Amino acid sequence: AQTVTQSQPEMSVQEAETVTLSCTYDTSENNYYLFWYKQPPSRQMILVIRQEAYKQQNATENRFSVNFQKAAKSFSLKISDSQLGDTAMYFCAFMTVNQAGTALIFGKGTTLSVSS
Amino acid sequence: NAGVMQNPRHLVRRRGQEARLRCSPVKGHSHVYWYRQLPEEGLKFMVYLQKENIIDESGMPKERFSAEFPKEGPSILRIQQVVRGDSAAYFCASSPKGKGTLGTEAFFGQGTRLTVV
Numbered sequence: 001a002q003t004v005t006q007s008q009p010e011m012s013v014q015e016a017e018t019v020t021l022s023c024t025y026d027t028s029e030n031n032y033y034l035f036w037y038k039q040p041p042s043r044q045m046i047l048v049i050r051q052e053a054y055k056q057q058n059a060t061e062n063r064f065s066v067n068f069q070k071a072a073k074s075f076s077l078k079i080s081d082s083q084l085g086d087t088a089m090y091f092c093a094f095m096t097v098n099q100a101g102t103a104l105i106f107g108k109g110t111t112l113s114v115s116s
Numbered sequence: 117n118a119g120v121m122q123n124p125r126h127l128v129r130r131r132g133q134e135a136r137l138r139c140s141p142v143k144g145h146s147h148v149y150w151y152r153q154l155p156e157e158g159l160k161f162m163v164y165l166q167k168e169n170i171i172d173e174s175g176m177p178k179e180r181f182s183a184e185f186p187k188e189g190p191s192i193l194r195i196q197q198v199v200r201g202d203s204a205a206y207f208c209a210s211s212p213k214g215k216g217t218l219g220t221e222a223f224f225g226q227g228t229r230l231t232v233v
Contacts, residue, residue, distance in 0.1 A: 037224075047223075091159065106151070106159040 002027045004094050006107035013082045013114055020067075021077045021110045023092030033095045034068065034075045039109070040088040048090070051075065082114045120210050121190075122225035129198045129232050137193040137228045141210030145223070148191040150183055153205040153227070162206075165191060198232045205229050 004025045013019035025034070036048040051059045051068050058066050063083075067076045079086055092107040121140040129135050141148050146167050151159040164172040165185035176183065180198075185191040195202055205227045 105161060109159075 002029075002094060002096065002105050004092055004105050004107040006090075006092050006110050008110045009108070010111045010113070013079075013112070015082055015084060015114060015116050017082055018078060018080045019082055019112065021079075021090055021092075021112065023075045023077070023107055025073050025075065025092075025094045025105075027073070027094065027096065029096045031096070034066075035093040035095070036064070036066070036075075036077045037091040037093055037106075038086075038088045039091060040085075049077065079112075084114050084116060086112060087114045088112060120208055120223050120225035122206075122208050122228050124228060125226065126229045127231070129230065131199055131232055132197050135195040135198050135202070135230055135232075137195075137206050137208075137230070138190040139193070139208030139210075139225060140190040141208075142212070142223050145210035145212050147211045148185050149209040149211075150191070150193050151207040151209065153207060159207060162193070195230075198230075200232045203230055203232045 002025070004023065006021070006023050008022055011019055011021060030053070032053045034051045034053065038046045038048045049059050049061045049064050049066055051066055053070060058068050063080045065078045067074070067078065075092060077090065089109045089111050091109045094105045120142055123138050127135055127137070139148060148165045150162040152162055153159050161175040163170060163176050163183045165183060167185055168187050170183065173183070180196045182194045183191065191208065193206060207227045208225045210223055
């Protein structure tokens, strides 16, 4: 079975500092995608960043970057220069790409609080 | 360029009634996923549908829950004879391409908050 584990239920960080959210996953597939989604209080799910498993280069989107360690099946999210608007729940997600097909599998989420 | 539209945003039902949750995917998307978010938990996969087909319903409870995605119209998640434990936020996501395709990602709706009283 494919699983996604986020071991940090809650994290907090001061404005302008850097925080890293961890995510590990388990799969026997070789081709897949990994995502970080942000869920603010509005409950809308917002895609933060995505990583294709076949790419060795870590994805970056402005202040957001990932550390993708395929062998270790680890996919952590680093938020630099944290802002109050980053306060939200963050979900790590996994999607395979194969003929059998599957849906997105999510971790349980990490609640991030950014304080001034 | 509307995103995934879910309605209603909030739904209150008495125990034993039926709940119907609608999801209109992004225009052109033919793949729909339903998720349930229980308090203090993450999103739980329920069902994955393509137009007129259920592809994976491994996350659906065996009884009272059903889903469809007809050729025309929105995807519907139906919960019959609701119980208090069904109270949760239900999210729908759509994607332009499904299995076996590169570049797949899902776009989420804002969810429907179901409250069973």
